[in-house]
Amino acid sequence: MINHIVFIFIFLLGFYAILVKKSLIKMVIGLNIMEGAIFYWFIAITDRGGIIPIVQSTQVAFNLNDPIPQALILTGIVIGASTSAFLLTLIIELNKFTDSTNPDQLGGMIED
Amino acid sequence: MELLLLLIIIPLLTAFLIPLIDIINKKARRVLVLAASLAEFFTFLFLVINNWDDIADGTIFIIYKMGGWFPPLGIVLSMDMLSFYFSLLITISVMFLILYSIGYIGHHEGKYYVLIFLMWAAMQGIVLTGDIFNFYVFVELLLITSAALIGFRRNKKGTIASIKYMFYGVIGGLFIFIGIILLYSNLGTLNYAEISANFTTLSFNTQGIISILFLMGLFIKLGIFPFHFWVARAQSTAPSPISALLSGVVEKIYIYAFLRLFWMVFNFNYLQTTGLDKAIIFIAITSSIIGHILALQESDLKRMLAYSTIGHLGIIVAVLTVNTKLAIIAGLLHVLSHLLMKISLFTTTGYLLQFAPSHQIKDSRGVAQQNMFVFAGFIIAAAGMMGLPPMLGFFSKLYIVKSFLEKSYYLSALLTIVGSITALIYYARYIIYGFKKINLNSPQEFRLILSVLYRERLVTDIALMFVGAVIITGLIYKTFFGPLESVANLLHNPSIYIDFILGG
Numbered sequence: 271m272i273n274h275i276v277f278i279f280i281f282l283l284g285f286y287a288i289l290v291k292k293s294l295i296k297m298v299i300g301l302n303i304m305e306g307a308i309f310y311w312f313i314a315i316t317d318r319g320g321i322i323p324i325v326q327s328t329q330v331a332f333n334l335n336d337p338i339p340q341a342l343i344l345t346g347i348v349i350g351a352s353t354s355a356f357l358l359t360l361i362i363e364l365n366k367f368t369d370s371t372n373p374d375q376l377g378g379m380i381e382d
Numbered sequence: 383m384e385l386l387l388l389l390i391i392i393p394l395l396t397a398f399l400i401p402l403i404d405i406i407n408k409k410a411r412r413v414l415v416l417a418a419s420l421a422e423f424f425t426f427l428f429l430v431i432n433n434w435d436d437i438a439d440g441t442i443f444i445i446y447k448m449g450g451w452f453p454p455l456g457i458v459l460s461m462d463m464l465s466f467y468f469s470l471l472i473t474i475s476v477m478f479l480i481l482y483s484i485g486y487i488g489h490h491e492g493k494y495y496v497l498i499f500l501m502w503a504a505m506q507g508i509v510l511t512g513d514i515f516n517f518y519v520f521v522e523l524l525l526i527t528s529a530a531l532i533g534f535r536r537n538k539k540g541t542i543a544s545i546k547y548m549f550y551g552v553i554g555g556l557f558i559f560i561g562i563i564l565l566y567s568n569l570g571t572l573n574y575a576e577i578s579a580n581f582t583t584l585s586f587n588t589q590g591i592i593s594i595l596f597l598m599g600l601f602i603k604l605g606i607f608p609f610h611f612w613v614a615r616a617q618s619t620a621p622s623p624i625s626a627l628l629s630g631v632v633e634k635i636y637i638y639a640f641l642r643l644f645w646m647v648f649n650f651n652y653l654q655t656t657g658l659d660k661a662i663i664f665i666a667i668t669s670s671i672i673g674h675i676l677a678l679q680e681s682d683l684k685r686m687l688a689y690s691t692i693g694h695l696g697i698i699v700a701v702l703t704v705n706t707k708l709a710i711i712a713g714l715l716h717v718l719s720h721l722l723m724k725i726s727l728f729t730t731t732g733y734l735l736q737f738a739p740s741h742q743i744k745d746s747r748g749v750a751q752q753n754m755f756v757f758a759g760f761i762i763a764a765a766g767m768m769g770l771p772p773m774l775g776f777f778s779k780l781y782i783v784k785s786f787l788e789k790s791y792y793l794s795a796l797l798t799i800v801g802s803i804t805a806l807i808y809y810a811r812y813i814i815y816g817f818k819k820i821n822l823n824s825p826q827e828f829r830l831i832l833s834v835l836y837r838e839r840l841v842t843d844i845a846l847m848f849v850g851a852v853i854i855t856g857l858i859y860k861t862f863f864g865p866l867e868s869v870a871n872l873l874h875n876p877s878i879y880i881d882f883i884l885g886g
Contacts, residue, residue, distance in 0.1 A: 288553070294545065301552055308556065312563045339566070342515055346559065349522045353552050356526055360533060360545045367538035376542050379549065379611070 273314040280307035294364075294371040298357050305350040309343050385429045386446045386459040389469065389506045392422045397499035404492045415484065415495050419477045422502070426473045429461075440868025442466055443882045445512075453883050454576045458512040462879060463869045464646075467714065468509045468638045471721055475631055476502050478844055482729055483623045485840030494534060500527040501627070505635050512883060514562055514647070515572045517639070521558065521603070525551040528632060532620045543615040550612045554602030561595035564588065575883035578647045578876050589652050596643055597662070604636045606699065607669030610692050614676070617688035618741070622732025625684060629691045630725040634717050637698060645873040650705065663700045667794050670696025674804040682741045686808055687727055690767065693801055694720045701782045704789050710870040712781035715862060719766065719774035722855060726763040726848035730756050733841050734816075743812050748820035756842055757816055759849035764809035766852050769802040774856040 280303060287300025320333035361371060373379045396418035403410050429444075436442040444461040447453065461469065480498060487494050504527065507520035529551065533544030566572060568588060569580050581589065605613035617625045644650055653659040673692030680686040698720065702713040733756050738746045750757045766773030769780075779802060786795035855862075872878060 288549070297549065301549070301556075304553075304556055308559055308563065312567070315563075315567050336570075338572075342566070345515070345519060349519065349555075353522065353526060353548065356529065357545065357548050357552075360529075360541055360548065363533070363536065364538070364541045364545065367541070377615075379546060 273311060277307050277311035277314075280304075280310070283307075292372045292374060294361050294373060295358075297373070298354055298361070301357075302350065302354055305346070309346060312339050312343055312346075383429075383432075383444050383446055385425055385432075386444060386461055386510055387448075388425050389422065389429075389473075389510065390459075390503050392418060392425060393499040393502040393506070397496045397503065400492055400496050400499070408492075411492060411495070412484075415480065418499065419480045423473060423477050426469070437466065437865075440865055440871070445883065453512070454571060454573050457516055458573070458883060459510045460512040460883060461510060462882070463865065463872050464638070464641060465509050467865065467869055468634065469506060471634065471718065472502070472505045472509065472631060475721060475725060476505070476627065478847065479623050479627055479631075479725070479729075482626075482732075482841060482844040483621075485837040485844070486623055486732060487621065488836030494531070497527045497531050497534075498624075498627075501531070501632075505631065508635050509638055512574045513572050514565065514574060514577065518555065518558055518562055521639075522555055524632065524635070525555060525603075528624075528628060531624045532616050532628075534621055534624065535619070537619075539615075540619045543612075543619040547612045547616045550602055550609065554599045554609075556599075557595045557602070558599035561592050561599065564592050564595070573883070574642070574647050575880045579880050579884070581647070581649050589649070590656065593644070593648055593652060593658065596648070600636055600640050600643075601665075604633060604640075604695055604699070605692055606666060606696060607672050607692075608665075610669065610673070613692055614680075614685045614688040617691065618682060618684035622684075622728050622735070625688070626725045626728035626732075629688065629728060630721045633691065633695055634721055637695070637702075637717055640699065641702065641873060646876040646879050653703075654705075659703050659705065662703045663791065663794060666696045666700035666703070667797050668696070670694070670700065670801055671797050674801045678804055678808050680808075681743055683731060683735070683743055683746065683812060684728075684741055686743070686812070687724070687731065690805060690808075691720075691724060693805070694724075694767075697782060697798055697801065700794060701785060704785055704791065706785055706789060707867065707870045707874070708781065708788060709785035710873055711863065711866045712778060712785045714866045714869060715774070715859070716778035716782060718855065718862070719778040719852070722848060722852045723763050723766045723773075723775055726759065726845060726852055727767070729841070729845035729848055730760040730763065733838075733845055734760065743815055746812060746815045747818040748816075750816045751819060753842075756845060759846050760816075761813055762849050763852055764805075764813065766856070768806040768809060772856050773852050774859055775852075777856065777859045 284300045284303030284307060287303065288297045291297055291300065316336050316339040318333070318335055320335045323334050323337045325334065368376070370376065396414065399414060400411055403414050430437060433442050433444065440463050442461065442463060446459040448457040448459065483494065483498065501524060504520045504524040508517060508524065511517055511520065525548070529544045529548045532547055533540045565577055568584055569577055571577060602609040617629050620628060644653065670693045673689050673696060677686045677689035677693065680689055698713050698716050701709050701716070734746070734749050734753060735741060737749055737752050762773070766775035769776045779798065783795045783798055786798065
């Protein structure tokens with residue numbers, strides 16, 4: 271239960287940053303916090319308290335931790351890193367045209 | 383069969399080969415781009431010829447086990463009638479849009495082709511994969527590459543649109559990711575078929591949370607009403623072939639994901655018992671009418687077309703959720719007609735805007751006297767959008783209204799018709815401006831037009847070819863009913879898919 275509460279708290283913290291902060295860089299940080307919360311939560315809820323694979327063939331393989339969440343999260347981290355990197359690149363690109371990183375001065379996030 | 387893997391590998395490999403070839407010889411890239419698009423097309427053609435009997439019956443089932451691992455453990459690529467329909471649309475339309483880009487952007491932009499081939503690979507991957515985490519990875523690949531193409535012009539507007547698209551897309555993706563985690567931690571599998579077989583064993587609340595998370599993610603990525611803020615900016619600042627690709631093809635990929643996930647992987651009965659399907663229809667129809675109203679008040683041509691996309695996607699999502707056989711056929715028919723019409727509108731617009739000083743509708747005076755054929759093409763495609771008879775748009779809208787009436791969604795049927803009438807008004811406004819005569823020799827009307835087109839003839843030919851497809855598919859619309867009916871059968875009987883994947 272504590273895992274779910276911590277996850278929701280951290281996730282909403284990131285979401286708060288995206289909704290409220292008036293700087294694109296801080297909004298990217300918010301995205302990263304949300305991603306971090308998800309990664310933490312996935313590892314926590316699939317933990318069975320067992321031993322870590324890879325197991326050698328001589329060992330008796332019982333009470334193993336599931337290795338798949340770790341593989342999925344590695345992929346998730348790669349995707350998260352590349353989206354943040356790309357967003358930061360776009361923000362640097364934007365700096366050529368304007369000094370501001372305030373989304374409200376750039377047309378707003380919920381105006382079309 | 384390995385052909386399924388080739389459909390993903392060919393564009394992926396080409397994307398990585400293009401920068402390498404660039405170092406050696408810039409001219410060789412032209413050959414590579416053309417050869418790779420043709421290779422992809424012929425691979426698909428070969429697949430069709432090989433399985434022609436099954437496709438005609440609507441029973442095509444092809445499976446490829448990655449690395450020889452059997453389904454619940456390994457990743458599978460699979461093609462059934464639903465994947466086949468969407469893969470066909472992607473292969474043909476993206477191939478012609480790449481040819482259009484060769485005329486529009488020219489050969490000197492290497493990065494453009496890298497990104498468009500990556501997009502192609504991602505779209506084929508989403509359609510062909512049978513693994514939900516693979517689906518997520520391909521969705522994020524599609525997001526990053528399309529965002530890079532939206533900001534391709536490297537101006538202020540494009541960069542802002544790209545940043546906005548990224549924020550909405552990443553948040554949508556995170557909702558999907560949470561849904562996948564809930565699925566994995568409860569069922570211990572990522573395979574579509576195995577999730578589908580065991581989904582009803584989950585508790586009522588878990589099913590609800592997972593459904594809502596995936597709905598949120600897909601609606602953000604589709605640009606359905608409460609999350610439609612990125613659509614107009616993204617589709618209007620991108621280069622025209624990319625606008626066509628985003629509005630015509632990428633949005634249809636998420637329609638595919640909606641169908642695949644909610645009909646064949648999750649239990650559609652859940653949506654029906656909780657009344658969530660009524661809510662989806664309500665949101666989608668609201669989104670549709672809001673899209674049409676926003677298009678009506680817009681003075682910028684490309685933004686107007688983008689808002690019209692919101693309008694049509696709303697109708698498609700709503701009619702699919704009605705979930706009768708006729709409704710699914712009508713929805714899938716409208717997927718095809720909207721794809722062809724939107725691509726022809728954006729491709730003709732891309733050409734016509736070269737002869738106007740800005741994207742504003744009032745600046746389009748006199749485009750008719752300069753480019754009669756292309757302007758006529760625009761009018762035909764717009765007539766399809768309004769739902770005038772010989773075009774496919776008329777028949778798909780007719781069946782949409784019919785299927786709404788069949789299930790007594792009278793208001794939805796009415797709003798579909800109202801949407802078409804609104805479309806009539808906003809397209810007519812542009813067309814009337816286009817027909818206004820201007821004297822090109824007079825000093826007031828003089829305008830400096832720098833056509834940036836690389837090969838004008840190629841651009842107009844492909845745009846007119848898409849317009850031709852709008853008319854021809856309208857004339858032969860009855861032939862689509864057989865295949866689409868087998869898609870509807872498959873969607874109503876997910877057990878066929880489960881047996882095929884887990885039994886094969």
